[in-house]
Amino acid sequence: MISGLYNGLSGIYASSSSVNVAANNISNVNTIGHKEDEISFQDMLYKNGSYGKGVSQESIEKTFRQGGIKDTSNPYDFAIEGKGFFIVNDTATGQSYYTRAGNFTESSDGTLVNGEGLVVQGVQTEIISTTSSNDIVAFGDTYTKHLASSIITQEDRTISINAKATDYTKTATDVGVSGQNYKSATSVVSDIEALKTDYNNKLKLLESNPNEVSVASTNQQVNLTYSNYETELTNTNDVVELYIGNQLVRQYFDTDALTTMNKLSDKISDLQGYSSSFDSTTGMLTIDNLIPGDNTKISSPTINSSVPLIEITDAVEGSGLAMVESARDALNGAVQLANAQFLDIQNGIPAPNQASLSLSDINLKITNLGLASYNDTSLSVGNDGILYLTQGTNTYIAGRVSTAYFPDEQSLKAEGSNLYSETSASGEPKNADLLNEMVASSVEVSNISVSTGLQKLLIAQRAFEANSKSITTSDDFLKTAIALMR
Template identity: 35%
Template sequence: MIGAIWNGVAGIWQQEKGINVESNNLSNSSTVGHKKDQISFSDVLYTQAGFGKGVQTHTISKTFTQGQIVGTGVGIDVAMEGKGFFIVKNRQDDSIYYTRAGNLVQAKDGFLVTQDDYKIQGLVPQSKLTTSTNPADMMFTDEYTKSMISSNINNSNGTIYNINAKTTDYIKSSKDDDFLRKGDGYKTSQSKINDIEALQNDYIEKLNKFLMDQNGANIPSVSQKSQIDFSSNLSSLQATDNILSITIDNKTYSVKFDVNSSINEEEMQKLYDSLDANGKAKYNLVDPNSIKSQADIDNMPINTPQEILDKAEAQALRDNQINNYINSNSMINAMKDLSDKISSKEGMSASVKDGTLVIDTLFAGSSFKLSDIKLNDTNFNSTNLQDAVKGSGLAMIDSARDALKNAVERADAKFLQITNVLEYGNLGVIGENDINVRLDALGISDKSTAEVSISNDGFVFVKSEGHSFLVGRLSTAGFRNEQGLEPMGGNLYQKSKYSGEPFNADTMNKIIGGSLERANVDYGTTLTQLMVYQKAFEASSKSITTSDEFLQTAIEMKR
């Protein structure tokens, strides 16, 4: 009878523990990421042909089943579907803990932290690549007002390239080229602006193309460059109404010109300065300053046969040098006018610097079709100085970027691109880096406030002025025996000798941004279990009172 009383007491005590466990589960039913406790019992001290000595608690363990994931719309909230834990670090002693609670906040110093100010851990970009007009410019400031691109390239090798490019105000800075540049890629202010906008679209198109197919080798893009030589037909020029024309991609460019029969020293010097060494040699043009003046020739003595011969040779040389300028001047100027018309087309450029008409495109890797090349009724053929190579891989992207950068600089503006590179493909490593979301602290922008969001694959982005900057990626850890983790309160767990060492669990789960994981408490099961423990408690109480009555009867029988 005494044993029965002790058995009843043991039952009351253990069933109370069960009630406490389920009550704790219910009280945490709204706790983010909470994992319910589960209690199990075992009997005590059985002997052969004997009876038990009551009940005892066998285990109280966590049940790490998946909780319901609910959307919150808060960009900094994050949930985990599947196995694993977020990794957090104590600010005081740098000790590492693990949690399923993803209701993160941004601390005053810019770090992503839990509600209890534990720093969330993960990977941060391993390198920051900067392409800029001014090497001293390493971050975006208020000077960079024009947005060019904000994109991510996530390749199949576990590397993400976060590309952001801006420029200064090229619309305000753009101006017409100096008049002396006519015939050498001459651009008006509006043409330069048109070039930038066209090359911006081309850059975006190349990025999208790469995203669709990342298997190509890294081959830089090369643009077509073609040449047309009209110098062989100078003798057939008409005195008036000559027409020089060319069709490029079904668009015809033409100029009408007359042939001048004379030229002054200023015009000769201007023509001479407009050509490079090859162009001067093609038309046999010498430095006008080296041409003997007519006055000097007229003043040459003619007293002897040799002096007469010298004067005649000097006159013939001067006449030939002047005629070379007269014969080429009208043709070269006509080619300059045609070149300027071609250069006015967005993405195109032409030059007569070398005495021929050289046409190329500013679009990296692009080609164009030349047809109907005519000087009056004479047809001409073009020669490719450079064939187009479309390019592929990241080298193709770099070529498109450089083309845009050059166009921006032609408009007297500055270009700045920052590319954050984050490698996350090594599954043998767990990222344990603090993630800072303040762009000024990271040297990306002078803006300290921005909107933080976490993507569905765990990448942390900071959005500012239409740009999305990659600052990190959340890491997850798994354990051989989750039940062996030591609960530390505050939704935190710590590894133990029973849990084993943590390992990278990124392939075992899916991170969902803008959501939270609810507690995995099932109300029906928990309430049912509470009633079971209540009835067991009452039954154990009844065994105590019954045993007490038996004992009381036995005592009275002795009396």
């Protein structure tokens, strides 16, 4: 009978704990990233192999099953779908914490932080290379002409490639002299537009096959030798002509033979994407295709009825990143020819390494990253956790949010505010970037079921009532026994 009292009392304590856990779960049903607490019990020591000594609380553990994903339309909200935790750092103490709550914001200094001001950890972007005509490493306000923007995901890294220029339409002038790669201001600008298109096309090729072997492109060159041009071009009926692609270029005799050949060269240079020069000593007309990797058919060259000697050096198309860089360098040269400034920036991050968890604070201010001179950007995140900053028509990689998992996540210590800390039993954090996907503009909601929580609460309530009854029953037995002894 005395044992019945103690057994009932232990049941009351257990039921009370169950009520507390169930009530805590229900109260956090709307808490972002909250994980359900699960309480478990064990029976106590049995006496002489007969009845037990009641119940005791064994443990309260978190249930880390996936919660639902809720769209918030907030670009600073991220949700993990799969295994792992966000990593946040208390800069005052250096202590790292782990959380599933991805409702972040940007601090005044540009770092990505959670609601308590703890800094989100990840991999910060770095500038891989810059190609500048003026030793400039960041886009300034004077770079008003957008040239290209591309994201390339290779096996070992993800890079963003962005190119801009100052306004070449305002600075372009006529260049060269007649017969020697002469170009009007209009054709200088036209060449830039052709090379800009070529650069973007090759970036798209690299996007579709990012791990292709890297081979540089070369340019096509055609040499036409008019060894007898001086005797062939003597009167107004004489003509020299050829087809470049499907375009007929024709020049009638003008003033003298050299002037005629120089004007033919100038007409070729005026075509978009070509440059031409004439050597009066050898009679050689050299035609350069300005677009790397492009081969154009040169056909039907004649000077009156004579055919010049033709020598063609075909272009090498190239492949991979080297092909893109060849196109970039050609565009750079054309922009400089227009007396403008060109800037191409490649920045990015290495691919996630499952064996490595190298962390740093993530900064979202594009000025702090050394990519541009003003911070008018919008943020987005890919399903691989890569953060992108878009400024106008250019998109840059800002970094990647890192995630971690533990050999025994049940042994993490709950710190409140949806934070957990490492313990000796949990094991050290490991890289989880390849074990999950990031969902943009969303948060993971609590994994608590209200109906299940209410059911557990009712069960705990009935257990409390039943244990209370066992105490009162044992008390009645004691009263009866005492009365009999009197």
